[in-house]
Amino acid sequence: MFKKILCLSLALFSWAAFAADNDADRLITEALKPSPLETNLRRLTDEVGGRVPGTPAFQRAVDWGVAAFKDAGAESVHTEEFTIQQSWAEGATEMTASLYAGTSFPVHAVSVAWAPALAAAKHVPIVDVGDGSAAEFARVGDIAGRLVLVHSKVLANWDDLFAEYARAPAIIALAVQAKAKAIAFTATREHEILYRHTNSFDGEIDALPQLVVAREDAERIARLLASANPVWANLSIPNKIGPAIKTWNVVAEIRGSEKPDEFVVLGAHLDSWELGTGALDNGCNAALVIDALRAIKASGLKPRRSIRFILFSGEEQGMIGSRAYATTHRSELDKAAGVVVFDAGTGKTTAFSTGGRKDLISAAESMLAPLRQFGADKAIATAESGTDHFDFMLEGVPTFVAEQAEANYLENYHATTDTFDKVDFAQLKKHVAEAAELTFALANAADRVGPRLNRAQIDQTLHESHLDQELKDMGMWDEWANGKRGREQ
Numbered sequence: 001m002f003k004k005i006l007c008l009s010l011a012l013f014s015w016a017a018f019a020a021d022n023d024a025d026r027l028i029t030e031a032l033k034p035s036p037l038e039t040n041l042r043r044l045t046d047e048v049g050g051r052v053p054g055t056p057a058f059q060r061a062v063d064w065g066v067a068a069f070k071d072a073g074a075e076s077v078h079t080e081e082f083t084i085q086q087s088w089a090e091g092a093t094e095m096t097a098s099l100y101a102g103t104s105f106p107v108h109a110v111s112v113a114w115a116p117a118l119a120a121a122k123h124v125p126i127v128d129v130g131d132g133s134a135a136e137f138a139r140v141g142d143i144a145g146r147l148v149l150v151h152s153k154v155l156a157n158w159d160d161l162f163a164e165y166a167r168a169p170a171i172i173a174l175a176v177q178a179k180a181k182a183i184a185f186t187a188t189r190e191h192e193i194l195y196r197h198t199n200s201f202d203g204e205i206d207a208l209p210q211l212v213v214a215r216e217d218a219e220r221i222a223r224l225l226a227s228a229n230p231v232w233a234n235l236s237i238p239n240k241i242g243p244a245i246k247t248w249n250v251v252a253e254i255r256g257s258e259k260p261d262e263f264v265v266l267g268a269h270l271d272s273w274e275l276g277t278g279a280l281d282n283g284c285n286a287a288l289v290i291d292a293l294r295a296i297k298a299s300g301l302k303p304r305r306s307i308r309f310i311l312f313s314g315e316e317q318g319m320i321g322s323r324a325y326a327t328t329h330r331s332e333l334d335k336a337a338g339v340v341v342f343d344a345g346t347g348k349t350t351a352f353s354t355g356g357r358k359d360l361i362s363a364a365e366s367m368l369a370p371l372r373q374f375g376a377d378k379a380i381a382t383a384e385s386g387t388d389h390f391d392f393m394l395e396g397v398p399t400f401v402a403e404q405a406e407a408n409y410l411e412n413y414h415a416t417t418d419t420f421d422k423v424d425f426a427q428l429k430k431h432v433a434e435a436a437e438l439t440f441a442l443a444n445a446a447d448r449v450g451p452r453l454n455r456a457q458i459d460q461t462l463h464e465s466h467l468d469q470e471l472k473d474m475g476m477w478d479e480w481a482n483g484k485r486g487r488e489q
C-alpha cells in the first residue's frame with residue numbers, strides 16, 4: 001500500500017513536471033515567433049523619443065503602452081497616477097573654459113538631472129579635486145565660489161556603474177560644505193559622449209548645480225590646471241524647475257483561473273532620459289513586457305494566479321513609480337507571489353537575482369530549468385538596489401531581476417547614443433521567452449516560490465547580502481532603517 005501510494009504520487013509528480021515542461025515549450029515557441037516587438041520599440045524610441053515624466057513625450061509613451069498592451073491581447077489595461085515632487089528640464093547649458101593667455105574653448109557639458117539651476121556666471125575659477133575624496137578636497141584647500149572638477153574612470157563593468165553612483169553623495173556633501181559654486185564630473189564615457197546622470201533619489205532637487213563634462217574636454221582642463229595655468233569657466237545652467245507633476249504607471253492584466261486575487265508582476269520602466277531615445281534603458285524591456293503578454297495569451301495557457309504586466313514611470317528619478325505601486329497596493333502584497341524585472345538592455349541573461357534570498361533558489365531553479373537552452377537557468381542570491389523590484393523586495397515579496405551581460409549597455413547608458421540601432425533583437429526575443437516562461441511558472445505553480453518575508457527577515461537579508469552598505473553609501477539606508485520605506489512589521 002505504501003509502495004502503491006508512493007508510485008502514484010511519483011506518477012503525479014512527474015505528470016506535473018511533464019505538464020510544466022510542456023507549458024514552457026509552448027510559451028517559448030510562442031515568444032520566439034515573429035511579433036510586433038521591433039515595430040513597437042521603433043515607435044517608442046524613434047517616434048515618441050526620450051520620455052521624462054511630466055513631459056508630453058511621456059504622455060505619448062503612456063498612450064503607446066495602453067495601445068500596445070491591447071493589441072497584444074491584454075484582458076484589461078489601466079493607468080495608475082502618482083506624483084513626483086518636482087519637475088525638472090534642462091535649459092541651454094553652456095560652458096566655456098578660458099586661460100590667461102587668452103585662449104578660450106567651448107566645453108561640451110550637460111546638467112546633472114534634478115540638479116538646481118545656476119544663473120550665468122563669468123570667470124569662475126576651476127579647481128581639480130582629483131577623485132573627489134575627502135583627502136583631495138583637503139589638499140586643494142579653499143574652493144568657495146569655484147567649479148570643482150572631479151575625475152572618473154571609464155565605465156567598464158557593472159561595478160564601475162554602482163561605484164559612480166555610490167561616490168557622488170560624499171563628493172556633493174564635501175562641495176556643499178566648502179561652498180563650491182558647482183561640480184563638474186568628468187564623463188565616464190569616451191568620444192565626447194554625454195549622458196544624463198542623477199544624484200537625487202526621490203525626485204527632490206539636489207543641493208548643488210552639477211555638470212557632466214565631456215571626458216576629452218575635462219582632461220584638457222585637468223592638464224592645463226596641472227601645468228599651473230589658471231583656468232576659468234563661463235557657465236550657464238538654466239534648468240527649468242517646477243512644482244509637483246502627475247505621472248502614470250501602465251498596468252495590463254491576465255486574470256488567474258484559480259486564484260485571481262494572487263498575482264505575479266512582470267515589470268520594466270517606461271520612462272527614460274531624453275538625450276537619446278531610451279532604447280536600451282529601458283524601451284527594449286518595456287516592449288519585452290508587452291511581447292511576453294502577447295506570447296502568454298497566444299499560447300492559450302491560463303495561469304492559476306493573475307499576472308500584472310506593469311510599465312513603471314519615474315524609475316530614473318529613484319524608482320518612484322514602483323515605490324508608489326508597492327505602497328498603494330501594500331494591503332494586497334500578501335497575495336503577491338513574485339515580481340520579475342528586466343532593466344539592463346539586451347546583453348544575454350546570465351541568471352536571475354533573488355534579492356539576496358537563498359530560500360528561493362531551489363524552487364526558482366526548477367522553474368528556470370526550461371531556460372537552460374538560453375543559459376538563463378540560474379538563480380543567484382545577490383541583491384541590488386537600482387531598479388523597480390526594490391520596493392517589492394523591501395516589502396518581503398519574492399523578486400527576480402534579470403542579471404545580464406554588459407554587452408553595449410554601459411557605453412550607451414543614459415547617453416545621447418542610447419538609440420534603436422543599439423538593440424540586439426535576436427537576444428531580446430530570447431529574453432521575451434525567458435520573461436514569459438518564468439512569469440507564467442510563478443503564476444501557475446501549485447505552491448508559491450517562497451513566502452513573503454517579515455521585516456526582521458528582510459533586514460537580515462539586506463545585511464547578509466551586503467546591500468546595507470550600498471544603500472548607506474547612496475544615502476538610501478535611513479528610509480529603510482527608520483521605517484519610512486518597506487514592510488512595516
Ligand SMILES: [Zn+2]
Pocket residue numbers: 269281282315343344
Ligand atoms: Zn533602467
